[in-house]
Amino acid sequence: xxxxxxxxxxxxxxxxxxxxxxxxxxxxxxxxxxxxxxxxxxxxxxxxxxxxxxxxxxxxxxxxxxxxxxxxxxxxxxxxxxxxxxxxxxxxxxxxxxxxxxxxxxxxxxxxxxxxxxxxxxxxxxxxxxxxxxxxxxxxxxxxxxxxxxxxxxxxxxxxxxxxxxxxxxxxxxxxxxxxxxxxxxxxxxxxxxxxxxxxxxxxxxxxxxxxxxxxxxxxxxxxxxxxxxxxxxxxxxxxxxxxxxxxxxxxxxxxxxxxxxxxxxxxxxxxxxxxxxxxxxxxxxxxxxxxxxxxxxxxxxxxxxxxxxxxxxxxxxxxxxxxxxxxxxxxxxxxxxxxxxxxxxxxxxxxxxxxxxxxxxxxxxxxxxxxxxxxxxxxxxxxxxxxxxxxxxxxxxxxxxxxxxxxxxxxxxxxxxxxxxxxxxxxxxxxxxxxxxxxxxxxxxxxxxxxxxxxxxxxxxxxxxxxxxxxxxxxxxxxxxxxxxxxxxxxxxxxxxxxxxxxxxxxxxxxxxxxxxxxxxxxxxxxxxxxxxxxxxxxxxxxxxxxxxxxxxxxxxxxxxxxxxxxxxxxxxxxxxxxxxxxxxxxxxxxxxxxxxxxxxxxxxxxxxxxxxxxxxxxxxxxxxxxx
Amino acid sequence: xxxxxxxxxxxxxxxxxxxxxxxxxxxxxxxxxxxxxxxxxxxxxxxxxxxxxxxxxxxxxxxxxxxxxxxxxxxxxxxxxxxxxxxxxxxxxxxxxxxxx
Numbered sequence: 167x168x169x170x171x172x173x174x175x176x177x178x179x180x181x182x183x184x185x186x187x188x189x190x191x192x193x194x195x196x197x198x199x200x201x202x203x204x205x206x207x208x209x210x211x212x213x214x215x216x217x218x219x220x221x222x223x224x225x226x227x228x229x230x231x232x233x234x235x236x237x238x239x240x241x242x243x244x245x246x247x248x249x250x251x252x253x254x255x256x257x258x259x260x261x262x263x264x265x266x267x268x269x270x271x272x273x274x275x276x277x278x279x280x281x282x283x284x285x286x287x288x289x290x291x292x293x294x295x296x297x298x299x300x301x302x303x304x305x306x307x308x309x310x311x312x313x314x315x316x317x318x319x320x321x322x323x324x325x326x327x328x329x330x331x332x333x334x335x336x337x338x339x340x341x342x343x344x345x346x347x348x349x350x351x352x353x354x355x356x357x358x359x360x361x362x363x364x365x366x367x368x369x370x371x372x373x374x375x376x377x378x379x380x381x382x383x384x385x386x387x388x389x390x391x392x393x394x395x396x397x398x399x400x401x402x403x404x405x406x407x408x409x410x411x412x413x414x415x416x417x418x419x420x421x422x423x424x425x426x427x428x429x430x431x432x433x434x435x436x437x438x439x440x441x442x443x444x445x446x447x448x449x450x451x452x453x454x455x456x457x458x459x460x461x462x463x464x465x466x467x468x469x470x471x472x473x474x475x476x477x478x479x480x481x482x483x484x485x486x487x488x489x490x491x492x493x494x495x496x497x498x499x500x501x502x503x504x505x506x507x508x509x510x511x512x513x514x515x516x517x518x519x520x521x522x523x524x525x526x527x528x529x530x531x532x533x534x535x536x537x538x539x540x541x542x543x544x545x546x547x548x549x550x551x552x553x554x555x556x557x558x559x560x561x562x563x564x565x566x567x568x569x570x571x572x573x574x575x576x577x578x579x580x581x582x583x584x585x586x587x588x589x590x591x592x593x594x595x596x597x598x599x600x601x602x603x604x605x606x607x608x609x610x611x612x613x614x615x616x617x618x619x620x621x622x623x624x625x626x627x628x629x630x631x632x633x634x635x636x637x638x639x640x641x642x643x644x645x646x647x648x649x650x651x652x653x654x655x656x657x658x659x660x661x662x663x664x665x666x667x668x669x670x671x672x673x674x675x676x677x678x679x680x681x682x683x684x685x686x687x688x689x690x691x692x693x694x695x696x697x698x699x700x701x702x703x704x705x706x707x708x709x710x711x712x713x714x715x716x717x718x719x720x721x722x723x724x725x726x727x728x729x730x731x732x733x734x735x736x737x738x739x740x741x742x743x744x745x746x747x748x749x750x751x752x753x754x755x756x757x758x759x760x761x762x763x764x765x766x767x768x769x770x771x772x773x774x775x776x777x778x779x780x781x782x783x784x785x786x787x788x789x790x791x792x793x794x795x
Numbered sequence: 796x797x798x799x800x801x802x803x804x805x806x807x808x809x810x811x812x813x814x815x816x817x818x819x820x821x822x823x824x825x826x827x828x829x830x831x832x833x834x835x836x837x838x839x840x841x842x843x844x845x846x847x848x849x850x851x852x853x854x855x856x857x858x859x860x861x862x863x864x865x866x867x868x869x870x871x872x873x874x875x876x877x878x879x880x881x882x883x884x885x886x887x888x889x890x891x892x893x894x895x896x
Contacts (some may be wrong), residue, residue: 206865230851231851233851233867235868235869238873243811256852616832
């Protein structure tokens with residue numbers, strides 16, 4: 167090989183080396199990772215452009231002390247100091263190398279700031295969703311299609327009665343659906359529709375009780391469309407269901423009550439007329455007259471009808487009441503002998519009246535409630551058994567759902583009798599609903615209980631299963647206060663005849679004619695008016711002793727009329743004729759003390775007695791709030 | 796006392812910083828017990844010192860005294876790496892209990 171050839175070879179080798187170095191430098195210069203070559207004291211021997219950019223000094227790192235790099239595993243994380251800009255997080259990898267013939271270290275730094283930020287964002291997001299899942303009001307769970315529980319939240323454990331997630335896992339999701347077929351049905355529906363929204367499902371508590379839920383169930387699918395998991399959000403509506411049923415029942419009873427009460431009220435007016443004329447007929451017919459028996463029958467039938475309408479009015483809560491404060495315990499004690507005789511010899515009556523409190527209600531009506539419940543319990547045990555009647559005080563926390571705030575005085579009547587089906591239970595308080603054979607019950611006993619209890623601001627709840635007896639619980643609001651001492655009841659005075667002038671106002675012509683007839687017969691002078699204006703004109707012209715007026719009339723009501731008449735004739739007395747309790751409320755709330763009234767239906771004797779009683783009363787003496795039957 | 800002066804530079808109160816502080820304490824309280832002053836400097840709170848000391852990255856442990864000054868950066872878990880990086884293995888006699896003070 168000559169010199170020329172040698173020269174070419176060297177030149178080629180040099181070019182190849184240059185090219186090779188350029189390639190390697192290019193790789194290093196364009197590497198997105200920072201590369202530092204360090205000596206044993208951590209001084210930078212070489213830094214690629216990415217490293218210069220990472221540290222952001224604007225100058226070269228070469229010659230600066232980076233530090234001796236220590237890595238515990240394969241990599242370690244370090245922070246690049248901020249120096250006026252955002253700090254960067256870096257993953258450092260270290261390897262041994264050689265530099266200019268001496269051993270050195272190569273540190274490769276990868277900027278992981280953005281990756282870390284997204285990891286953190288993901289973690290935060292995961293945490294937030296996990297919170298939303300865990301803390302939700304809904305019972306949430308995730309399961310595999312076979313029903314294996316993958317995740318659940320606290321509400322889920324609570325509404326299905328699990329102590330721990332592990333216990334729930336052991337039970338498995340299909341058990342919550344009552345049977346595996348029902349669970350499979352849901353899974354199949356999710357597979358087909360991908361999601362179910364607002365579905366109502368009857369599920370099963372760990373203890374076997376029914377749990378009504380409304381739920382959304384979503385499927386998670388893999389790339390091939392296979393169902394991988396189900397996520398369910400279930401809202402427990404069991405309590406709402408029960409409240410809804412209570413509300414429906416209350417509305418039904420309210421409607422029936424209105425109907426029965428309204429009917430009975432109008433019927434009362436008619437019965438007053440029937441009874442009145444029947445009585446008049448009876449009084450006027452000679453004792454030997456064959457028609458007398460007809461009149462007796464008329465009056466008897468009308469009396470029975472009046473008793474019936476009175477019970478319907480009680481149920482419809484339109485019956486007149488005289489509420490007062492009294493102790494339920496004391497009432498139970500006072501009627502204990504009555505209850506024992508009502509229960510009969512075959513039944514063991516356990517009476518406990520020690521824990522009750524003060525209530526505000528019509529004492530005689532509550533007596534009727536207790537009596538009706540006792541009779542009902544007795545009839546449920548034709549072959550004998552145990553009846554328990556007790557009163558106790560219940561704090562708000564112990565009350566069943568839907569009863570509202572405040573403590574209650576509880577009256578409980580339970581029996582060991584034949585019990586009842588849910589169907590019977592739901593219709594129990596309807597008037598004329600009875601399971602007793604014909605002639606044994608009117609079907610009004612429990613309706614009356616219902617009406618009275620409602621009227622007193624109470625609630626009555628029944629618990630019963632066929633062949634397992636029944637428990638009636640009546641909750642009265644507990645009232646703070648001392649019971650009043652009951653006033654002695656005055657004996658009704660025998661009516662005597664009169665000669666005074668009575669001004670009578672009632673828009674019902676039949677009733678008016680009857681009253682005129684009765685009062686005429688008793689010796690009074692009766693002036694009739696069809697409405698208030700008519701009555702005022704009469705009072706202007708004629709001195710009157712008694713104003714006998716209906717409470718509710720078209721135009722002017724009885725109270726205003728009385729005020730006008732008393733303005734002109736201050737010595738007159740007033741007796742109101744009242745249809746039902748709404749009138750009485752009006753009287754008690756608005757009318758002056760001393761106002762008296764006569765309840766429809768009334769008998770001629772009651773009318774006479776009331777008129778006489780008021781006319782005989784000295785001026786300025788307050789009358790009892792109500793008179794009449 | 797105070798024969799060794801160590802400075803640990805950290806960036807904020809992170810898990811990484813806490814680990815570095817624990818390791819530096821371990822070192823100062825075991826191998827260098829009674830012979831070391833450890834100063835901990837948070838570069839987030841004191842960027843001026845970081846600037847002055849030309850701290851490129853954290854966590855960084857600096858042996859300021861005795862000279863020569865040495866710096867190590869990264870994970871302080873492996874004590875032998877730490878001792879080697881700080882140039883302390885070269886003078887193990889100083890570190891042995893009962894060694895020359």
